[in-house]
Amino acid sequence: MSHAQSFIRAHLPVTPVPGIVDVHLHKAGPSSGVGRWAAEGPPPYWAFWWAGGLALAQHLQACPALVAGRRVLDLGAGSGLVAIVAARMGAAGVAASEVDAHGRAAIALNATLNGVILEDIVGDVMNAPSPAVDVILAGDLFYAPDVAARVVPFLDGCVASGIEVLVGDPGRSPLPRDRLTFLARYQVAETGAPKPAAVYAYRGAGPYPVA
Numbered sequence: 001m002s003h004a005q006s007f008i009r010a011h012l013p014v015t016p017v018p019g020i021v022d023v024h025l026h027k028a029g030p031s032s033g034v035g036r037w038a039a040e041g042p043p044p045y046w047a048f049w050w051a052g053g054l055a056l057a058q059h060l061q062a063c064p065a066l067v068a069g070r071r072v073l074d075l076g077a078g079s080g081l082v083a084i085v086a087a088r089m090g091a092a093g094v095a096a097s098e099v100d101a102h103g104r105a106a107i108a109l110n111a112t113l114n115g116v117i118l119e120d121i122v123g124d125v126m127n128a129p130s131p132a133v134d135v136i137l138a139g140d141l142f143y144a145p146d147v148a149a150r151v152v153p154f155l156d157g158c159v160a161s162g163i164e165v166l167v168g169d170p171g172r173s174p175l176p177r178d179r180l181t182f183l184a185r186y187q188v189a190e191t192g193a194p195k196p197a198a199v200y201a202y203r204g205a206g207p208y209p210v211a
């Protein structure tokens, strides 16, 4: 077990995920001390669940046929929540892409915790050709303009090569609305009181104003 995984197991309590049936994750609390990682590298987004991922996870539990028997990539996986639910819903194979190495350590722990096997846990795949999957799931990946500016052309290419893409998002400003078709809305408890977040089909091409 890596140093990061030992830290996560010791300091991030296993917590049930609100609204998601039978999934638990290591989640940071006030005394977890994950701020030390923010000082050294990217913010520890993986230590929390996010509204977009919660909506996508609820949608997969409501509509398992979206992933059952299909090869899935969770793009910007964070804690691995969406990948774990896709695996639970019978995906033929699930990979998780997370740019933060500490996040990849957390994803591996969280997968084991929930009794699922992820085929691959990888870093940034967005400079590579479209992956060999049937479905890409992007939970709360449009959280910053610079990230969205990379995600949009990558997903455009994936859709053009025949991959289905689903996006979960609470309505953040970099969301490329001109490329999305609304599918469903869920109440999600990211922090505190529940708030709405939506699931969309990502259609691809179209003018997108890069901020």
Ligand SMILES: C[S@@+](CC[C@H](N)C(=O)[O-])C[C@H]1O[C@@H](n2cnc3c(N)ncnc32)[C@H](O)[C@@H]1O
Binding pocket: 042, 045, 046, 048, 049, 050, 051, 052, 053, 054, 075, 076, 077, 078, 079, 080, 081, 082, 097, 098, 099, 100, 103, 123, 124, 125, 126, 138, 139, 140, 141, 143, 147
């Ligand atoms: C807001 S969090 C959402 C995490 C998770 N999908 C969820 O909904 O709970 C976005 C995640 O995307 C990751 N990320 C950002 N750019 C990425 C990239 N180029 N490749 C893979 N992951 C990336 C961040 O490190 C972060 O963990």
